[in-house]
Amino acid sequence: MLAAGQRLRRREDFAATIRNGRRAGRGALVVHYMQSVEARTEPAPRAGFVVSKAVGNAVVRNVVKRRLRHLVRPRLADLPAGSVLVVRALPDAASQRYDILESDLDQALAAVQRPRNRGGRR
Template sequence: MTPPETPKDGFAAQGTRSPAVSVYVPDNSMNISDTARPEVITKRRDFLAAARARRQGTKGMMVQGRKRREDEPGGDVTRLGFTCSKKVGNAVARNRAKRRLREIARLILPSHGRPGWDYVLIGRADETARRPFEELKRDLIYALKKIHR
């Protein structure tokens, strides 16, 4: 299907595009470690195991972390889980809080996380969504240092 603003011959004049066309231009500054994603925890038993392990609360979130046993699957992969209870708010508020937690985890865990560990980030009511982003990053770094002691 052709968007209505596209010229009939299919070719736009130099420098113009129809609004439905998007062009992906890869950023050459990205490297493999920027695009690699840690494994996501989805099983309830893994969340429960993390809940029984070490935890550290901060103003913006609660972080649970546990070192996996040698006989557990996953090897040296860092695994992540995210959760927000209904105390955080409605679905929109919970999803916003989880998006912020995912982004800080993406930025901080490659340098401060450890392979073979499971981390669960839990959003806090009113704080996770409203706290300044730089402070959330500092909260996660602080919590990880305490958990790894």
Template sequence: MTPPETDLIGTNAIGDESPAVLACRKLTTLTQRRDFQRAARGKRVAMPGFVLQMLRRPDSSDDSIRIGYTCSKKVGNAVARNRAKRRLREVARAKLPTLGKNGHDYVLIGRNKTTAGLPFDQLLVDMEKALSILHVSRK
């Protein structure tokens, strides 16, 4: 027999799933090289801690947000690259579900020394700023 509190985990008072659960569900990770190459042909913005690339998928039959992470050997050894990618994953997890647009691919590229060295709050602010720059419609 389960306690009654466990039945309410992941739901709000109305009975729908919480926004955090919904947000985590629609982020998927890019794994194919061709998806990274397509995103490289889209819009980009360079911030002090990272470079963000964005491409709207023309065949977006699903409403998911896809995200990819990359750090070259210029970032450092394997430990430094993995640390930088962990920080980029957390930034994306925190900001993309609310500020990202469905049907878009995003690629976060780590920068040498700054991705791992900047304060995390600064990375979050940079992510908000980068997304606002990329989502401005230019006519």
């Protein structure tokens, strides 16, 4: 379980992160990341999870959410203060092994935190 200060709860926070943040998809996960402008008011990094009905029934969705929470909890400490992370599970997340989900999450987090290329696409 994530601490209360580490959880995203409001719909507006989820929507703002998905709309305005950086996105990276790897395997069965899509990670949305946004560095908050209000870092002084929100010192702790926060995380939220989106697991739709396409992933499976309620039991399967809850298992996927628990696995993702367990994977994200230690990684939150590495994020800068005021950052917001939304992890969205794709339908394949229900059938993925734990170590593959972990690898997908690490790769996606590295991708969204990588500095942007200012020279444009090549």
